Amino acid sequence: MSATGPRTGGTPVVDRRRRRTLSDDPTPTFFTSALDGAPRWVAGVLSALQAALLSFLVLALPAVAAYVATSADPSNSGVGWFRSVGVGSALWLLGHGVPAHVGPVVVSLVPLGVTALALFVCYASARRSGLATWPSYVAGVGTYTLVAVLVALLSGVSGAGLARALVGGALVSAVGLGTGLLARPEAPPLRTLTRAVWSRCPTPLRTGAAGGVLAAASLVLVAALVTTLWVVAGRATIGDVVRGLGLDAVGGVVLAVAELAYLPNLVVWALAWLTGAGFAVGEGTHFGPDGVVGGALPAVPMLGALPGPDVAGPATSLVPLVVVAVGAFVGWYLHRRLQTQRWWDAMLACAAAGVTTAVLVAVLVTAASGGIGPDRLAHVGAQGVLVGLLSGAGVLVGALVVALPGDAPLRARLGRLLRRDPD
Structure with missing residues (x-):
């Protein structure tokens, strides 16, 4: 039988409950570096280096693989392996806005897929290993920008190309690393960081600007759906182009990477098509809902998805109403979110939504346009200002309705005017 009282000479009873040590250090852990004794900015430098290296390798490795697969070809005996790395670096720089020179030909069409890849890698790297501090953020942006400039210098870029590398690297890293740091659990909300700016802005303008961002995102989503329909409808033409190229497995992988790099550009061109402005793939061509004026196109499978002359008709002339429908959706959003106090608040919010949409779409379309070759192929894409104005006008009309x-x-104001009741 065991004693019921407490034991005095046996093995002491160990409390197996987890003990929690409370620190009286008021400084949160995210204000210190993950490396013992290292300054805070070191994490930003490492995050930026990781992002630049990963995004570069995604493009350089397929080029190196293509070189290895074709190195036994006697026609490539004078081509060194570093040339393949140069192809990857040129594509990486092109995604940051630096034109690529292929002999006498200048390629200035930015592959938005490469830009999106760089943004995502910056975001993921900062979210995983960054520190939500200003020194870390500034150091990360500076490091990534420096890497972009160094890659440009090693690639033989000079003059305006270096300036483009500087601006492109700074923009990509500022957006990518910034969103990644804000996604960390200990980071302050973006609304708190920008309170000093938006608190001085009238409420209708703030709400309208948010509606404009929603409108631009909705237009891109609709354009992506249209692009999917184009690809499905043109799958036979795309298949014929692929078979005509006669590529091996490695060549197919390289082509697939290039196609994915420019697929977002096709989505933006579809957005221009929705507004009624249309786009061009070569000087003298026009692809729009009002009609198609074709021409000789490069043997690129993705271009097989472009709409043909049989697509344009009376029904497609109503396509710009899609932009008005998006504006109506934004108008419903503004009506639900905005607490109007004055009769012009709703109109001000709708105007802000239209202007924001126009600016965002114009920037996006301009970035998705450029040149892919000499002569007539130096004009590919759409007119950013025109597409922006048309999209902003359509959103404004739909939102007002x-x-x-x-x-x-506003109803009370109109009622007083109809009764001729002075204010």
């Missing part, structure tokens, strides 16, 4: 009839202060 939905937001104004349900606005109480």
Whole structure:
């Protein structure tokens, strides 16, 4: 039988509950570097180096693989392996806005897929190993920008190309690393960081700007759906082009990487098509809902998805109404989110949404346009200003149609005017 009282001479009872040590250090852990004794900015430098290296390798490795696969060809006996790395670096720089020179030909069409890859890698690297501090952020942006400039120098870029590498590297790293650091659990919300700016902006303008961002994102989503329909409809032409190229496995992989790099450009061109402005793939061509003026195109499978002359018709002339429908959706959003106090608040918010949409779409379309060759192929894409104005106008009309009839202060103002009741 065991004793019921407490034991005095036996093995002491160990409390197996987890002990929690509380620190009286008021400084949060994210203000210190992951490396013992290292300054805070070291994490930003490492995150930027990791992002630049990973995004570069994704493009350089397929080029090196293509060189290895074709190195036994006697026609490539004078080509060194470093040339393949140069192809990858040229594509990486092109994604940051630096034109590539292929002999006498200048390729200035930015592959937005490469830009998106660099943004995502910066985001993932900063979220995983960055520190949510200003020194870390500034050091990361500076390091990534320096890497872009160094790659440009090693690739023989000079003059305006170096300036483009500087600006492109800074923009990509600022957005990618910034969003990654803000995604860390200990980081302050973006609304808190920007309170000093948006708190001085009237509420209708803030809400309208948010509606403009929503409109631009919605237009890109609709354009992606249209692009999917184009690819499905043109799959036979795409297959014929691929078979005509006669590529081996390695060549197919390299072609697939190049196609994915420019696929977002096709989505942006579809956005220009939705607005009614259309786009061109070579001087003298036009692809729009009002009609198609074709021409000789490069043997690129992705171009087989472009709409043909049989697509344009009376039904497609109504395609720009899609932009107005997106504006109506934004008008519903503004009506739900905005608490109007004055009769012009709703109109001001709709105008802000239209202007924001126009600016964002114009920047996106301009970035997705450029040249892919000499002569007529130096003009590929759409007119950013025109597409931006058309998209902004369509969103403005749709938003006004939905937001104004349900606005109480505006109805009261109109009622007083109709009764000729002075203010």
